[in-house]
Amino acid sequence: MAIGAGLVFSLAAAEAPVTEREPRSVTDYRIGIEDILLVSVWGEPALNLSVRVRPDGRITFPLVNDLEVVGQTPTEVRQAISTRLSKFINEPNVTVIVDQINSFKVYILGEVGTQGVLQIYRPIRLLQAIAQAGGFSEFSKQQVTVLRDKGPVESRILVNVKRLVGGDVSQENLFLQPGDTVVVD
Numbered sequence: 001m002a003i004g005a006g007l008v009f010s011l012a013a014a015e016a017p018v019t020e021r022e023p024r025s026v027t028d029y030r031i032g033i034e035d036i037l038l039v040s041v042w043g044e045p046a047l048n049l050s051v052r053v054r055p056d057g058r059i060t061f062p063l064v065n066d067l068e069v070v071g072q073t074p075t076e077v078r079q080a081i082s083t084r085l086s087k088f089i090n091e092p093n094v095t096v097i098v099d100q101i102n103s104f105k106v107y108i109l110g111e112v113g114t115q116g117v118l119q120i121y122r123p124i125r126l127l128q129a130i131a132q133a134g135g136f137s138e139f140s141k142q143q144v145t146v147l148r149d150k151g152p153v154e155s156r157i158l159v160n161v162k163r164l165v166g167g168d169v170s171q172e173n174l175f176l177q178p179g180d181t182v183v184v185d
Contacts, residue, residue, distance in 0.1 A: 027092050030071050031070060032104065033055055033103050035052070035100060038096070039081065042092075042094075042095070047085075051120065067080055075096075101121050102119070103178055104184060108181075108182040109181070109182070109183065111136060113137065113138040117158055126174055126176060127173050129182055130182070136184065144161055144183065145159075145183045146183075149179055159171055
């Protein structure tokens with residue numbers, strides 16, 4: 001699925017105020033591994049390229065060479081490319097567009113209709129991911145563990161879905177993050 005500049009603009013203009021538990025807004029999108037970026041330099045047709053973010057978190061761009069982009073916004077990447085190109089081009093006008101979001105993957109396994117990788121293109125909550133995976137199987141206890149990478153440590157978030165749906169405030173229908181693994185019992 002491609003996201004063009006028009007879609008990003010319309011979503012950003014319509015976004016609601018962000019609460020403490022919501023993910024970052026669309027305008028704060030952070031680039032991830034396997035995303036595809038369109039980079040163009042006005043007036044320099046040889047510098048209008050589509051580049052894929054490599055597994056090491058870098059892209060390669062002419063005259064810039066390798067550039068770390070994972071975790072940065074398109075604006076930050078644009079500024080970094082402009083700075084490096086300014087050694088060769090007087091006041092380069094650089095545009096960076098996220099053409100394809102391929103890094104937002106959630107893994108789901110256990111007692112659901114379909115196990116595997118969920119490729120998603122926007123932040124979703126736990127129950128939405130379970131619905132996308134076909135819902136709970138008939139053998140599910142509706143107990144969920146979300147495994148989340150926190151640097152050198154993996155955290156475990158336990159959710160009792162029966163209690164969540166019943167209104168128990170101690171259970172959260174949390175927003176999933178790229179790379180989360182959802183294990184459904």
